[in-house]
Amino acid sequence: MPKIDLRGLQKYTVMFILVILMALFAFSSPYFLTLRNLTNIITQNTYFIIAAVGLSFVMIGGGIDLSVGYQMSLVGVVTAMSMVVYHLPVWLAIVIGISLGTLLGLFNGIIVTKVRVFPLIVTIATSTVFQGISYIVSKANTFRNYPAEFLLITTGKFLNISYDVWLTLLVVLFAAFVYAKTSFGWSVLALGGNEEASRLAGIKTTALKISVYAICGFFVAIATLVMIAKANTTSSMFGPGTEFTCLTAAIVGGISFVGGEGNILGLVTGVFILAVLGNGMQLAGLGTYAQYIVKGLILLGAVTFDEYQKSHRGRARRIAPAA
């Protein structure tokens, strides 16, 4: 019986879509394929990729975190205020920011496991809580002009490539390694694939679930640092919306909505599909609002494809049961 690995196929489909999109926009705008524009696309999306990697831990584990955007909002203003209001050393501000992000994730994880409500609802609720805290802390102020050492995150260069790109590469490789080679990564895959079977196999599923939310918060905080360093400004309005991009990228990239599978390369490709689409549409003179419509449709399309593929696989199985 010939074997067709649909997951592998999908990985290439996603790459193929990216190439098609780029070809399309290269035709419509002479500026699109310039080195400067392509560099822009990469540097403008580093923080999306880092946050998406964080979210992927939750999603591959079978959960969802919609509070990512307001985690960024809160971590952003707290980190910025540590530097420009309280004049703490940059390293301390970074430690505070990352610890806070991890704590917010931990909070999500504890509620999801203890209350046993759908994570979708839990994280919509905590999202609103984080939003409120963020505005109370920032008093709706904007904080800008960070110390030069902090700005190094995006301005510093090694081999003519900025630090945040290196950081992103590191995060991506790290995550890919975790899923391919570590017992933790395998446990997360198992959790998302079948929670009860994992529990019966001796995996401590409750602790594992809490930890994937905490890890998500950790990476989201790193993404936040990159985001505010790049903008050299932040307010409580910075961050929200990121969760949508990350979620869409993850599903486009083949991370199943119900967990258990996914590849990090697909995830990165997913982020770039959205980025190229945004950039290309901008160059073609289609504004932000039209982009919203397209992004929404892409998410719908990706979820439909995911669902179709599952049921299709189911049918194929029934016709040819045994190996």
Next chain:
Amino acid sequence: MQEPILTVKRITKTYPGVVALDDVSVTFASGEIHALLGENGAGKSTLIKVIAGAIEPDQGSIVFGTQEYAKMTPALAKELGIAVIYQEFSLVESLSVAQNVFLGENRGLLVNSDDVNRRAARIFAEMAVSLDPTMQVRKLSPAKKQLVEIAKAVSGNARILIMDEPSAPLSAAEVETMFEIIGKLKAKGVTIIYISHRLEELFRISDRVTVMRDGRTIETLVTNQTQRQALINLMVGRELKEYYPRHSAAPGEVVLEVRHLSGLGDEDISFSMKRGEILGVAGLVGSGRTELASLVYGAAPKESGEVWIDGTKRDIHSPAQAIAYGIGLIPEDRKHHGCILNASIRFNIALSVLNQLARFGVIDTKAQKRVTRYYAEKFSIRTPSMEQRVRNLSGGNQQKVVLAKTLAADTNILIFDEPTRGIDVGSKQEIYHLMVDLVNQGKTILMISSDMEELLGMSDRLIVLCEGKYMGEVPRDKFDQRTIIELASGHH
């Protein structure tokens, strides 16, 4: 016999690796109570699903009255007046009794709740039961819920009422009430298809009984001209005698002792197991066998009682702890609890030993491949590659993967819950031989099975449960199907 109302003709239904129904034909007469009898997996449930239109047969047809149908659909079954009460109730818990009774009834846009309540009350009055139509279904006992189900069927003017193990959740007094209602329905000309394991019930109420075994109908008999023993023989006897291998291990010291264990509906269960023996657990559906496994394995919290392993009392609160103390579980629901279907064989076998195979959290891929290949060869899992998804394996091979996963964790006390359910005859033999090998190597097996012959063939001793209670122990030299069925149905 009165005129036939429903005839199933030469129905065949296959699932991957299993023939659920094999050329089954039965005729149900108008106004009779017709019992279906058979062990688990005999095909009773599949048959009623075919009649109700819930599943489509591969071959055969259904004759209702004078009309012949190639298959039923749920809508058609409803239109013809075929109602089913499944073991899992199909009630909307959040709605009232009356709303449930008339659920799906189409009477224009607006619903007059007074009218609905009145009509429900009238049905209950006819059934001579007291039930408040405005009560929320969630708050009812299982017995009352069942009355609602019956009322629902009656309100839809059912001509055929199929009941799947209706007495399982009921107390003795409640069963009496149910029998009275069934009697009234029969008097009104309703045909009842009654499924139960409990022989005494069949003798009390049924007119005829059809015995099923291995997906086939064996015989249809007039109940009051039939002996109990004859039915048991028909139910359990096999044309194809299976061979059960015996192990050669002598029982050693006590490795597991369960004292006064309660929880999940099980009450005060005590037993002990010696190294190198197979202890069987017999009981009917709902007797609490799987629950017992869950309690011992720490998969569900126990209310009271103690588990002693190798002479030491151990508090087991999670499967992870059970595994650490050397207990392994091969779950009843292989596909949902035993393995991760979408993952590879390699992934599944490694699941229980992820930490042992890793150094500082990083998996030693070589060791992992070695371990998984070792077990795949040891259990002769047939697959082109270790990367094959478990979903694509046959039932027997899936079970071997589950077994490999459990044993890779170095477990010594193995709980097999329905180890051969849904597995073809050839693979069954392999599983039996694996079990014997394991016992010869000094492992101890607790075996839960609904397949009586398998239980008698494999076990050294049996304990019998009934409705969550320990009924007694039977040593191998006293093995006798009749004794065990009597114990399992609550007779001492």
